[in-house]
Amino acid sequence: MVKPASQADANSSDQHGTASRNIWILTAAQSLGGANSPIVISLGGLVGQQLSSDPASATLPVSLLNLGLAAGTLPAAAMMRRFGRRSGYLFGALLGVIAGLIATVGIIQSSFVLFCIGTFVAGFYSSYVQSYRFAATDGLTGADRDRAISRVMVGGLIAAVIGPQLVIWTREAFPGHSFAGSFLSQAALAGLAIPILLALRRPTASGATHPTALEARPLWRILSSPRYVLAVATGVVSYGLMTFVMTAAPMAMVGHGHSVDSAALGIQWHVLSMFGPSFFTGRLMARFGKERVAAVGLLLIGVSALIALGGLDIAHFWGSLILLGIGWNFGFIGATAMIADCHTPAERGKAQGLNDFLVFGTVACASFFAGSLLYSSGWGTINRLVLPAVALILVPLVWRAAQLRKAR
Structure with missing residues (x-):
């Protein structure tokens, strides 16, 4: 049965409206979640030098971030395929909160192992954040899809500013424990992304017919x-x-x-x-x-x-x-x-x-x-x-x- 033109136009308008709204939501989430990696990369080696007795292991926390990112991509994809993008992204943001808290406790307790666990879990969070660019294409085709990817990546520019500034503002928030405040702010950014991601909606796939x-x-x-x-x-x-x-x-x-x-x-x-x-x-x-x-x-x-x-x-x-x-x-x-x-x-x-x-x-x-x-x-x-x-x-x-x- 062929839908009336007015109904088809209305459905198309709703679809593009939802997709456009999702792009803004994902851009905002990218600006918060995208700061996760810059914080770890800029501070991981410095904290590693403070906590590790072996100078050769100082950069291990940064390497574990990248390892966690690689290891998390397939499980993240499987979870989103099973439960949907919004549920997956909310779980990823929760991992980001946990990662920041573990790293903070690791610094306060002078535990290099605990700090490394925190940066590894932060890598899993990044595996969800990295897929925001694909989520922006849901329900879109052609040039609209290409522009959506590019627009969400603008959030990375905002994150590149937010991350270093938070490091500067919070690095001495805990006297005697340099950079603990920076990783607590990392957890806070992931927490702020949760209410934003709750607004994400699933658009109707353009090829569903x-x-x-x-x-x-x-x-x-x-x-x-x-x-x-x-x-x-x-x-x-x-x-x-x-x-x-x-x-x-x-x-x-x-x-x-x-x-x-x-x-x-x-x-x-x-x-x-x-x-x-x-x-x-x-x-x-x-x-x-x-x-x-x-x-x-x-x-x-x-x-x-x-x-x-x-x-x-x-x-x-x-x-x-x-x-x-x-x-x-x-x-x-x-x-x-x-x-x-x-x-x-x-x-x-x-x-x-x-x-x-x-x-x-x-x-x-x-x-x-x-x-x-x-x-x-x-x-x-x-x-x-x-x-x-x-x-x-x-x-x-x-x-x-x-x-x-x-x-x-």
């Missing part, structure tokens, strides 16, 4: 799709290379005679450049195509490595980090939009969960590997390794973009 949209392929069938493999590879390389270089950059700057303040400022500019372009990345994808935008992102990552190889003064470090951030934005958001094109609504849990597991598993490996490679082989080797990895994905990505352009 088509029977094929309800058929879920086995995971091996999804993995056999060249489009899906290319999208995953683009995300893995974009995020993996960014983490690989960013982790080593502060140590390289200080090791080549620059101040700690200069290194911190360079990372701050890098984080701002990671999320700042999100204001217009969606429009660029709508106009030029997500594959072309992702290809430009990878190209910028390669150029950032060439700049780093060009010299060791502060301008080379900062210029490289800024371009690396912009390249990550184009590459990662482009890859996310590509993934959203590769599955039906019924397949989104497994397709998105596997993608995030592969991406953030690579990120975890990169964070563990970057420091040791820097000490053994140097800053130059790290940046030289960027170039072949970029070329490996850039070539098929450009070919895919050219094929799509011809098809139009």
Whole structure:
């Protein structure tokens, strides 16, 4: 039975209204939950130095954050597939509260093990936060979906400001226990996200009227799709290379005679450049195509490595980090939009969960590997390794973009 046009228009309006509302909710939640990782990354090593008797273990809390993020992606996807996105995100926010409280108690009790448990659980919280970008696409198609991903990522820019400021304001809140207040504020931010996420609603899937949209392929069938493999590879390389270089950059700057303040400022500019372009990345994808935008992102990552190889003064470090951030934005958001094109609504849990597991598993490996490679082989080797990895994905990505352009 065909619905009257007025009813179909009303349903479409309600669907887009719910989706638009959800985007704002997810952006607000991203601005709070996205501060979780910057707080741990900026303080984990410092607290590790205070609590650990072994200097080599000082960065373990940060590595455990990335490990928890990678380990949490598949369980998070399974939970949301079983209970829905809102229930999953509320559980994730509760984990964020627990993580901050455990880390706070670990600092107050001078327990390195307890602090590490806290940062590991914080990684599980981040695995939920990272999927907000996919949730923004529910009920949308085409350019609307691309813009939704980009808009939610703007929340990361807000988080990049909130996290460091909270560290400054609260680090001495507990006299004699530096940074305990910062991790308590981490728990508070996760708690503030709970009432926001309660307002999340499930939009009607745009493809629900088509029977094929309800058929879920086995995971091996999804993995056999060249489009899906290319999208995953683009995300893995974009995020993996960014983490690989960013982790080593502060140590390289200080090791080549620059101040700690200069290194911190360079990372701050890098984080701002990671999320700042999100204001217009969606429009660029709508106009030029997500594959072309992702290809430009990878190209910028390669150029950032060439700049780093060009010299060791502060301008080379900062210029490289800024371009690396912009390249990550184009590459990662482009890859996310590509993934959203590769599955039906019924397949989104497994397709998105596997993608995030592969991406953030690579990120975890990169964070563990970057420091040791820097000490053994140097800053130059790290940046030289960027170039072949970029070329490996850039070539098929450009070919895919050219094929799509011809098809139009």
